[in-house]
Amino acid sequence: MAKNVKKLTLVNKLAKRGDLIKPTEMIMRQNRADNVRDIEDLVCLSSGAAGSVTSKYFSPVQTRKQRLLNGESLKKTSLKMEPLSPARVAPKKNRKADQMATRVQMGSATIVKCKVFPDVVDSPVVADKIKLEVDAQIKQEKNTEETKEDAHSYSEVQAPHPLWLGHLENIRVMRSSRSAPVDTMGCHRCADLKADSKTQRFQNLVALMLSSQTKDQTTYEAMNRLKDRSPTPLQVKEMPVTELENLLHPVSFYKNKAKYLKQTVEILIDKYDSDIPDNVKDLIALPGVGPKMAHICMAVAWNKITGIGVDVHVHRLCNRLGWVPKPTKEPEQTRVALEKWLPFSLWSEVNHLFVGFGQTICTPVKPNCGECLNKDICPSAHV
Structure with a gap:
């Protein structure tokens, strides 16, 4: 053309x-x-x-x-007398948005049905994250309710410091957000869970005996070396002293502790059928076992609360927070003063709570007061 x-x-x-x-x-x-x-x-x-x-x-x-x-018949068509305006131009389709929402036309209105959690079914990671958030919210609400109940039930406690309950709640919050060596390597973590209950109780006692003036990391490593030999009172008795000392090194005073351990297993075999005593009095009578070890051993091994286990961390914190009527020089003095006023329902958590707090924030030298939630109500914060 x-x-x-x-x-x-x-x-x-x-x-x-x-x-x-x-x-x-x-x-x-x-x-x-x-x-x-x-x-x-x-x-x-x-x-x-x-x-x-x-x-x-x-x-x-x-x-x-x-x-x-196409084999189709005539289609009936209806046209509406309505001019086309820019406002009615269909927007660009968003594929991601279409997957998350369903649009339903009802007359002149558009109903959008959104999926609340679009990826939960296909993504277990997102589902776990949502579950953790929900669990954390439930835990927070539960802690809030417990705090209110504690404040009501402990209102009549004659404590040396009037803000002691605020100290306790703040320490709980700080411990929940930061792990400490005692959480994963404490004495309650040193026993072999595959062993029988009698052997586990014995290993709990051994770990406590080694922990005196020793860091949890060092005690945990020494207990792992011992557990490779599957220690029982009879095996420790038959083990040469030099070999036992090599397994315990570098625990503080490892030679003395090896000697005490040898004497202790003799008593356990002869008097308690290779088990450990089930009361504080007999535990303290064992060589190298003090009141702090005895009370913690009763809680960990026998699940009985007989007293507060006060070590150097608990002793230091109680004096810094003013939880004792007057300054104490020895942990045993702190334990006696603390048990006179602290409600019995709190005895089981004080040791674990305060030890972890003393390992991370309220350290012996140069405590991190700037990170502590008690810095405004602690009597030692500006000393």
């Missing part, structure tokens, strides 16, 4: 025939099959009386040929 020849459009064809197309108004289509025509019918207009033109409408969906090839 030559470039200067214009291609005749449908409008030009109608214009040559003398027919004029003058759109005057939008006409609502009725849902009637005889009113629906195809696009091919537009060019076959019939003239009415007095040269008038009878208009026939067509389907905007498909041509007749396309629908006949």
Whole structure:
């Protein structure tokens, strides 16, 4: 086709025939099959009386040929008399948003149904994270309720410091957010869980005997070396002293502790059938066992609360916080003064709570008072 020849459009064809197309108004289509025509019918207009033109409408969906090839019948179409405005232009589809939400058209309104947790089913990590957050919230609410109950039940306690309960709650918060060596390597973690209960009690006692003036890391490593030999009172008795000392080194005073351990196993075999005593009096009578070890051993090995285990950490913190009527020089003095006023329900947690706090924040030298929640109510914060 030559470039200067214009291609005749449908409008030009109608214009040559003398027919004029003058759109005057939008006409609502009725849902009637005889009113629906195809696009091919537009060019076959019939003239009415007095040269008038009878208009026939067509389907905007498909041509007749396309629908006949697809085996479809005439589709009824309804058009609404409503001009198109920019506000009704469909926005770009967001595939991610479509996955997270379902849109339902109800009249002129669009209802969006959102998935609360879209990835929980497909992602176990997200589900675990949500579970942890929910558990933390439940734990926080439970702790809040317990705090209110504690404040009510402990209101009549005659404590040396009036803000002792605030000290305790702040230490609980700080301990829950920061782990300490005692949490993973304390004496309660040193026994072999695969051994029988009698052997586990014996290993608890041995760990306590080694822990005196020794860091938890050193005690834990020494107990691991001992557990490789599956220690029982009889095996420790038959073990040469030099070999036992090598296993205990570098525990503080390891030679003295090896000697005490040898003497202790003799008593346990002869008097307690290779088990340990089930009372504080007999435990203290064993070589190298003091009151602190005895009370902690009763709690860990026998699950009995007989007293507060006061070591150097508990002793230091009680004096710094003013939990004793007057300064004490020995841990045993602190234990006696503390047990006179501290409610019995708190005895079981004081040692573990204060030891971890003393290992991480309220350290012996240069305590981290800036990180402590008690810095405004601690009598030793500015000393």
